[in-house]
Amino acid sequence: MAGFFKSLLAKFSGKPDIDWDDLEASLIAGDLGPKLAMQIVDDLRKQGRKLAGADIVSVAREHVRQILPPPQPPIMPPADRPFVILVVGVNGTGKTTSTAKLARLLQMKGRSVVLAAADTFRAAAVEQLTVWSERLAIPLVKGAPNCDPASVCFDAYELALKQSADYLICDTAGRLHTKHNLMEELKKVHRTLGRRDPTSPHEVLLVVDATTGANALQQAREFHKAIPLTGLIVTKLDGSGKGGVIVAIQQELGIPARYVGLGEGAEDFAAFDPKQFVEELL
Numbered sequence: 001m002a003g004f005f006k007s008l009l010a011k012f013s014g015k016p017d018i019d020w021d022d023l024e025a026s027l028i029a030g031d032l033g034p035k036l037a038m039q040i041v042d043d044l045r046k047q048g049r050k051l052a053g054a055d056i057v058s059v060a061r062e063h064v065r066q067i068l069p070p071p072q073p074p075i076m077p078p079a080d081r082p083f084v085i086l087v088v089g090v091n092g093t094g095k096t097t098s099t100a101k102l103a104r105l106l107q108m109k110g111r112s113v114v115l116a117a118a119d120t121f122r123a124a125a126v127e128q129l130t131v132w133s134e135r136l137a138i139p140l141v142k143g144a145p146n147c148d149p150a151s152v153c154f155d156a157y158e159l160a161l162k163q164s165a166d167y168l169i170c171d172t173a174g175r176l177h178t179k180h181n182l183m184e185e186l187k188k189v190h191r192t193l194g195r196r197d198p199t200s201p202h203e204v205l206l207v208v209d210a211t212t213g214a215n216a217l218q219q220a221r222e223f224h225k226a227i228p229l230t231g232l233i234v235t236k237l238d239g240s241g242k243g244g245v246i247v248a249i250q251q252e253l254g255i256p257a258r259y260v261g262l263g264e265g266a267e268d269f270a271a272f273d274p275k276q277f278v279e280e281l282l
């Protein structure tokens with residue numbers, strides 16, 4: 001995906017005049033969202049001088065830089081409780097893979113993790129996480145097929161507490177944000193995780209697939225209405241997705257990107273770095 005700015009530069013360099021509609025369309029195609037696209041175009045037009053491709057890129061970059069906040073420290077749990085991360089999103093965005101990758105990342109930092117397989121819908125989903133948990137040697141709590149995902153999360157919380165684990169990460173089933181009953185189920189999972197510690201879950205991470213572009217913004221809006229999201233995991237940035245949706249979601253909803261998925265391998269995962277994103281990825 002790297003190269004959105006590069007493609008802008010190539011497209012608008014060496015032209016006698018800027019085609020403003022074309023520029024706005026290109027910015028929207030980069031998933032930056034119509035609002036930001038308009039702001040960037042307005043800003044450039046106001047300059048009232050002859051502009052080169054490099055000017056377009058530097059103005060766009062500056063706008064993006066101002067929208068992305070410096071990484072904020074998350075809310076911390078009480079000292080004797082696990083830090084709880086709830087992973088949510090629509091089907092197939094990369095929740096289970098990201099749950100495992102995040103567990104691995106924390107494990108590499110010397111932290112202990114417990115996993116909850118709260119996708120009780122599909123047997124294959126539990127198996128998928130079981131394979132990861134065995135590979136990483138991380139305890140996994142799972143329930144009977146079709147059992148209540150909230151009860152799996154509750155049991156996993158108890159285990160994390162008992163083992164004095166640093167983190168509990170709960171993988172959930174993919175759900176369409178338009179399905180009312182599934183969103184109610186998610187609210188119950190959220191409430192249940194707060195039973196022993198009202199500050200839990202400390203992070204609710206929405207997993208969005210960068211290749212779905214602007215659709216991810218709509219998913220973020222709807223999930224955020226159901227349960228308060230604290231951050232994003234943006235996956236498949238190794239594909240055709242440009243990652244502009246990170247900027248659009250931050251600008252409209254104030255939800256920051258926390259992690260990025262850069263491939264299918266366990267190591268293709270990193271904490272989101274706004275500076276690197278603006279300078280290299282976008």
Ligand SMILES: Nc1nc2c(ncn2[C@@H]2O[C@H](COP(=O)(O)OP(=O)(O)OP(=O)(O)O)[C@@H](O)[C@H]2O)c(=O)[nH]1
Binds near residue numbers: 268
């Ligand atoms: N290229 C690439 N593939 C990814 C990335 N993250 C996940 N995938 C792939 O996306 C597919 C779906 O990943 P899952 O983790 O099963 O997605 P999920 O959100 O748990 O899916 P459901 O549980 O069915 O909703 C798998 O083939 C993953 O290997 C990524 O960052 N890059």
Ligand SMILES: [Mg+2]
Binds near residue numbers: 119125
């Ligand atoms: Mg899954």
